[in-house]
Amino acid sequence: MADIFENDVNNYQKKKIGITTFKKSLAKFIADTNEGKPIIFIIDELDRCRPNYAVSILEQIKHFFSVPNIVFVLSIDKKQLGNAIRGVYGSDRINSDEYLRRFIDVEYSIPKPPNDLFYKYLIDKLNFDEFFQSPERSKYRELIDDKERFLNTCKLLFNNSEVVLRQQERILILSRLSLRTYTFNNYVYPSVYLVLIFIKTLKDEFYHKIVNKKLSFTDLQNELFDLLSDSVTDRNRREIMFIEVYFLMFYNNYKYEHHEKRELYERGESFDDKDKKLLIHSMFGKEYDPEFLSTISHIERANYNSSSFSLEHIIRKIDLLDTLKA
Incomplete structure (x- = not known):
């Protein structure tokens, strides 16, 4: 049991070091090649994807791409994505708005047309x-x-x-x-x-x-x-x-x-x-x-x-x- 635990800890540390190295390399690449301008990714209709996949995308954006000069624009139906989040975690008691604030810094709502x-x-x-x-x-x-x-x-x-x-x-x-x-x-x-x-x-x-x-x-x-x-x-x-x-x-x-x-x-x-x-x-x-x-x-x-x-x-x-x- 001690060996298994030690292996898990070592793997976690390797992954953590790998993510940190990746983010530093990505930040340097953007700074060197994009003249200081941000790179913008637009993800449309994430709420229409399979719930597990949608949540996985959000997690990966947070963990891998939270570096300077990378901006993600998410075009979503917030209510539907909230339903997907509650479904993935198997609980209607999850506050999906609070959960999404971990990933979304600025939020704009497009008004419904007449x-x-x-x-x-x-x-x-x-x-x-x-x-x-x-x-x-x-x-x-x-x-x-x-x-x-x-x-x-x-x-x-x-x-x-x-x-x-x-x-x-x-x-x-x-x-x-x-x-x-x-x-x-x-x-x-x-x-x-x-x-x-x-x-x-x-x-x-x-x-x-x-x-x-x-x-x-x-x-x-x-x-x-x-x-x-x-x-x-x-x-x-x-x-x-x-x-x-x-x-x-x-x-x-x-x-x-x-x-x-x-x-x-x-x-x-x-x-x-x-x-x-x-x-x-x-x-x-x-x-x-x-x-x-x-x-x-x-x-x-x-x-x-x-x-x-x-x-x-x-x-x-x-x-x-x-x-x-x-």
């Missing part, structure tokens, strides 16, 4: 206008408003939620890639299209229930309401109700064969809404049924294609990359 700034920047950067505003697509009057609907849905999804910037970027990149599989005269139904990609990206279980036709109408409405309820205002409720109705119609066409399709209402003797009886209530509650029925009627009158359009068309487009990966 809610509508980042997604508008991405829409411009990813050149959505190439599709939505193309001369060929502009020839079809019923498709002219698609970009406006797309922007309104972005506002709905991103303005009143906790969707982080990386998630917004992922959603819009997938949206843009999928649009490349559409021809210029294809119906997109931007609100349904974008909400479905939103679900695929952030609510994987919900998405697979849709794809596998596992939801009843009520289940679908409940899941949609949970997803969108934080964004509901008196001004946009009708807009969200349009999304609800489109989802119900397109899911109905997707889940059932033509002769098995479920009706959303019973027709009376006339085509007037007063002679129609709803067979399903709005996800907002029974008191909104008149508005719900008028929304259904408006969509049926304004867009004949909606009666036969299926969610399958959109699912195939947005799952294209999954197929290529497989």
Whole structure:
């Protein structure tokens, strides 16, 4: 036991001498070759690395590179890195802020941009206008408003939620890639299209229930309401109700064969809404049924294609990359 202990002490002393020698050599090298200017290392997204690796990097920076004229700039999500530190040491009681102060001398926080700034920047950067505003697509009057609907849905999804910037970027990149599989005269139904990609990206279980036709109408409405309820205002409720109705119609066409399709209402003797009886209530509650029925009627009158359009068309487009990966 004494021999083992002595060997460990000797090894520790050798390592300590080695680190000291390394740091002196590194400081001399910088002073001799860099004209007194600092060398700056930028480490981005350390918080996204494997927790053990992230903590190991921090320790090595501290032990090996704490020499004059070497500066490390760490671009991190401090909250996520804190979670990684607690995970590595197996305790929620560790004060991650105190731990990080051992390594970080000066800290700056980048303010979160206004809610509508980042997604508008991405829409411009990813050149959505190439599709939505193309001369060929502009020839079809019923498709002219698609970009406006797309922007309104972005506002709905991103303005009143906790969707982080990386998630917004992922959603819009997938949206843009999928649009490349559409021809210029294809119906997109931007609100349904974008909400479905939103679900695929952030609510994987919900998405697979849709794809596998596992939801009843009520289940679908409940899941949609949970997803969108934080964004509901008196001004946009009708807009969200349009999304609800489109989802119900397109899911109905997707889940059932033509002769098995479920009706959303019973027709009376006339085509007037007063002679129609709803067979399903709005996800907002029974008191909104008149508005719900008028929304259904408006969509049926304004867009004949909606009666036969299926969610399958959109699912195939947005799952294209999954197929290529497989």
